[in-house]
Structures are given as structure tokens and as C-alpha cells.
Amino acid sequence: MRSLQQFLYDSNARCAMLVDRSGQLVATVGEQPRFDATSFATLTAADFSANDQLARLIGETEFSSLFHQGEQESMYLVDIARRVILVVLFDNRTTLGLVRLKVKGTVEELARLFTAMFQRARDTKHQPNILAGAEDEIDRLFR
Amino acid sequence: MSMINYAAREISCKIVYYGPGLGGKTTNLEHVYGRVQPNTRGKLISLATETERTLFFDFLPVDLGTIRGFKTRFHLYTVPGQVYYNASRKLILKSVDGIVFVADSQVERMEANQEAMQNLYENMQEYGYDLSTMPFVIQYNKRDLPNAAPLPELQAALNPGFEVFETQRQRIAPDPYHAGENLIDQIPTGEWVERAPYFEAVAVTGDGVFDTLKAVSKLVLKTLA
Ligand SMILES: Nc1nc2c(ncn2[C@@H]2O[C@H](COP(=O)(O)OP(=O)(O)OP(=O)(O)O)[C@@H](O)[C@H]2O)c(=O)[nH]1
Numbered sequence A: 001m002r003s004l005q006q007f008l009y010d011s012n013a014r015c016a017m018l019v020d021r022s023g024q025l026v027a028t029v030g031e032q033p034r035f036d037a038t039s040f041a042t043l044t045a046a047d048f049s050a051n052d053q054l055a056r057l058i059g060e061t062e063f064s065s066l067f068h069q070g071e072q073e074s075m076y077l078v079d080i081a082r083r084v085i086l087v088v089l090f091d092n093r094t095t096l097g098l099v100r101l102k103v104k105g106t107v108e109e110l111a112r113l114f115t116a117m118f119q120r121a122r123d124t125k126h127q128p129n130i131l132a133g134a135e136d137e138i139d140r141l142f143r
Numbered sequence B: 001m002s003m004i005n006y007a008a009r010e011i012s013c014k015i016v017y018y019g020p021g022l023g024g025k026t027t028n029l030e031h032v033y034g035r036v037q038p039n040t041r042g043k044l045i046s047l048a049t050e051t052e053r054t055l056f057f058d059f060l061p062v063d064l065g066t067i068r069g070f071k072t073r074f075h076l077y078t079v080p081g082q083v084y085y086n087a088s089r090k091l092i093l094k095s096v097d098g099i100v101f102v103a104d105s106q107v108e109r110m111e112a113n114q115e116a117m118q119n120l121y122e123n124m125q126e127y128g129y130d131l132s133t134m135p136f137v138i139q140y141n142k143r144d145l146p147n148a149a150p151l152p153e154l155q156a157a158l159n160p161g162f163e164v165f166e167t168q169r170q171r172i173a174p175d176p177y178h179a180g181e182n183l184i185d186q187i188p189t190g191e192w193v194e195r196a197p198y199f200e201a202v203a204v205t206g207d208g209v210f211d212t213l214k215a216v217s218k219l220v221l222k223t224l225a
């Protein structure tokens, strides 16, 4: 996350969010967003998966990044190792060109990190099962 | 795919409401949204057409309680029921943990129900998901309408059961929601079948909406237990 902070500093972007492909918010760095982050994460993942399908239709395997431009606020979304989406929110204090330039190194670093992390998760396989034997508790919750 | 966040002490799971167009999927979510405490739910996001038909999905996150100190957070999605939106429908099914099939009880919609069910099987199969082993419940909605088909007819058409092959599971399992009925049973030809739990509903008034949601949520959590 250090590298994300450095990236925000270098690019003058406001905030960076990591969202997994199923729409769960993984992390937020920089200015805390004032909007509903859960909805935001879901829509980001949906946006990306819809665009994946569009890419396939025109004969690409994917669009590795997306850009949405607003009058004040814009966002740049980049795929990371096909696992996670990095969303960068920025305003008129910077430009898409600078954001894109500065994010490159961060994306590579995060890609290595997530690839290693998912590999480890696959190797260990079993996560401790916190709900093991909780059948009674589940029954009580949904009576 | 359910996700456990140890830092936030939260388990999140994905439930998808599937079924024919105008069956009442969005209405189910609207009712849940209106009835749960505002502090236990997020925003209801609807990606819909001008005429309020679902275009991509509806989304509603709700907390249904705490188990073993972990908040259980359910992400409820609906798919667009209209036939030509299949590409979006398939996307929404990705990483699903539990499915609610919302059938439209009206006699005229029988064929649409069956087509949607067939489409669900196909899309699940394409992901390699097995509907027969996944948390799955069926809701017969619009029971208030005079042209609603009788339950046995709907059950026969939409919930005939999956064959049970493992011998250790071949014994009668009563339906906890309907006295005198069974979920696992032997049919006259000798095969053992397992049916999905079903619920009658009138989503516009909310009848049956929470029964359905609780049943599928419970099944999802039990797959983690
Ligand atoms: N009479 C009656 N009408 C219902 C019931 N549930 C839903 N409706 C109505 O049926 C219509 C369609 O409901 P929706 O919830 O939008 O249906 P949907 O399944 O989301 O439809 P799509 O988004 O096209 O897939 C609306 O006008 C609802 O008010 C019910 O139980 N009884």
C-alpha cells in the first residue's frame, strides 16, 4: 500500500481503491470517499465485466484499462493480474496522462503482490473454517 | 464465492434472484429494502430501463445477523428476466453462493417460467456450477392473482427434483416448511429425488419474501459450516 500512497502523491490523484472482481472493496487509500463505497465497488466490478464481454465481441481478450471522464471528477480503472481492479479517482488538479504514467509501476508491483498472494492461498487451500459446527447457531438466527 | 474478512469480522455471500421477466424479482428486493433496519442495509442499486425493467441487475447488501462473532452480510442481486439479456444474466451468476428462482404463478407464464429455469441450468453449467448441490430455493410469486396455477402443477413443472444417487442420502427428508411433505423422497418408479425448498409469495405485499430469503441464506451459511 506504500506504493499506492506514493503514486497518489506523484500523480496528484485524490484516491485509489482496490476492488476484487466479484465487487468487494479490498482497500481504500488517500481521501476517504464520501459516497457509498459498497455500491461503488459493485458497479466497478460490473462495469469491468461488461467491458470484458465487449472486448471479446470485438476480438480483444480484454480492455486492461477504462477511463470515465466527468466535468470535475474522472476515474481511471486498471486491471491487476485479472484478479483485482485498481480505481483511481482524480479531478482537474491532474491529467489522465500523468495518472496513466505514474500508475504503471504501481500496477506492476501490485500485480506481483496479488499473484503471489493468490498462489499462496491456493497452496494452503484450507482456510480455518470459522463456521464449523455452527449449525445450531445458524438455525437459531433464522428461526 | 463467499468471502471471509477477518479484519472486519464479516462473512459476505452472494445470492442471485433469477426467473422470467416481470416475475417479481426486483419487487422482492424492494420489499427487503423497505423492511430491514436502515443501519443493516446499504443502498438499493437498480440498473433499469426507463420502464423499470431490469437492464443489468439490482443490488442490495443486507446484514442478517451475527454468527460466531462474524457479521453475515448478504449481497442480493437480481438478473434481468427478459430473454434477450442473457449476456448480462450470465455475468451476474459469476461466483454465486445461493439462488432464488422467482416463478410467476400465472398460468399464462408457465412456459416463460420453464424457459427461464432451463436458461438457469445452462448458464450454471457453463460456469461448471452444479445447481443440484448448491443452495437453491424456488418462490412461487403472485399467489394473489386469480389466474395463478395450482401449486402441484407448478411443482411438477419447475421442481420435479434432482435424482439422488448416493445411497447414504437415499432416505426421506421432511420439508421443514411444509408439514407432511418431503424434500427427499422416493418416487413411484423407484428413484430417489430431492426437490428444492419452495415458498408461496405475494412480493407486492411482502408475503413470503423474508421466508424465501431466510431459507436461502440459511442454506448458504450451512455450506460454510
Ligand atoms: N399482483 C402481483 N403483482 C406483482 C407481484 N410481485 C410483483 N408484481 C408486479 O409485477 C411487475 C413486475 O415486477 P418486477 O419485480 O419488476 O419483475 P422482475 O422479475 O424484476 O422483472 P425483470 O426486471 O424484467 O426481470 C410489477 O408491476 C410488480 O408490481 C405479486 O406478488 N402480485
Ligand SMILES: [Mg+2]
Binding pocket: B025, B026, B027, B053, B054, B078, B079, B080, B081
Ligand atoms: Mg427486475
